Amino acid sequence: MPEEPHNPEASILERVAAGDPGAPSECITRFSGLVWSLARRLCSSASDAEDAVQEIFIDLWKSAPRFDSSIASETTFVAMIARRRLIDRGRRKMRRPEVPQIAETVADRAERVDRPELGEQQKLAQRAFAQLRPEQQQVLQLAIHHGCSHEQIATATGMPLGTVKTHARRGLIKIRQILAEQGVLSPEDLARATALPEGSLRAAQSEETEARNTRGGRS
Template sequence: MKEAIHQFGGLVWHITRKYLRDRTAAEDTVQEIFTEIWQKAGRFEPSLSSPNTFVGMIARRRAIDCLRRQSRQPVFEPIDEAPLAAASSPSPANESVPGDPDAAMNALKELPDETRNLFELHFRLGLTHGEIAEKTGLPLGTVKTRLRRGLIALRDRMSARTPTIEPAS
């Protein structure tokens, strides 16, 4: 591995920095790139490309993947402290759940046991989708689908319980 880093380090670093301006993200990506090179070294076919091309393609693809991940992350702006003081005072407008505070718990009880178990693992224990799949033995796609459908069902049940206010005529 040391030889690969010595031989291709400059190439990988150059490609990564071309796509990623953040030095920390670039360093993390370089590590991912060399891990992938190590894992895929057996797939290298000298008759199809040179070692530089093989490494360069992996580096380019990983750098672009990192760039895409970064673009999907929200940009946080500093919060002005004055509105926070006003928002902390209790008022009906600041309620996060309109109407009966037990409505969410009652709606949750109506969901199937398997969905409630997934909610418990995800929302209460903070497990990721992948961790839930590993723990339950369910496929990752099934975990994601059941959580999403459960959230939709919960939203529908909550909106059915929330009385609508008709405008005065």
């Protein structure tokens, strides 16, 4: 079967999917920093991160045909694949990085808001994050940026496990709704995301009770 010429206008992942022999190498050059940075945050050691990045790139090349630029950017697609693989590894090994100091993570976040190097979508995500309640921010920060499990977050913050779950869910649902409204997610997702308030209504009603109980439980 004659091989079709590769489209020079195509993105790296599209060229990987099309079998362009130079594309996997370009993919490494372009995304190794992102993948390595995510792996270093979510792996317990440098050697574990080294193994992880190899798995991630193999997974990425295999997944390249499923990349759709109308849904997400290449960078976001790479981050999704990388996180998925890193979470799988963490669950398999039942090993997570040490729980970081909360003050440190919040300081990290504050320092990075609105840096000009960030892409527009990432900035919008950060702004959406900034709209969350502090407890929701704290839980998501530990889950996303440090790969902590529910239990580790509960230990680190002193929150009951159920409260951790609730903050994580509500926080992420709210971010999704904000990003959908701002057109960051696919247009189809706007309808799906705005269909959520029915379930969230009850959540909102119990929010005050929860806050009262949590405060009462700690005092």
